[in-house]
Amino acid sequence: MIEGIVNHSTNADIQKSYVDSNGQSLVAFGFSYLLDFALLPRLKGTGSERLYVPNTDHVELKNIS
Numbered sequence: 001m002i003e004g005i006v007n008h009s010t011n012a013d014i015q016k017s018y019v020d021s022n023g024q025s026l027v028a029f030g031f032s033y034l035l036d037f038a039l040l041p042r043l044k045g046t047g048s049e050r051l052y053v054p055n056t057d058h059v060e061l062k063n064i065s
Contacts, residue, residue: 005017016037016038018042019039020044023039
């Protein structure tokens, strides 16, 4: 994944890279931060995950739909 970003043989400015569940790790997130691009993992099994919304008494949530 990192080699594809660094050696892509074009003049394109890569700002983000999508990877599957196997492409995400603390090392990959660290290198993506150092190389200044966003690592965006596609997580499998998100249909079974629960979304917990924080208590909004003291915080105004914006851009959540």
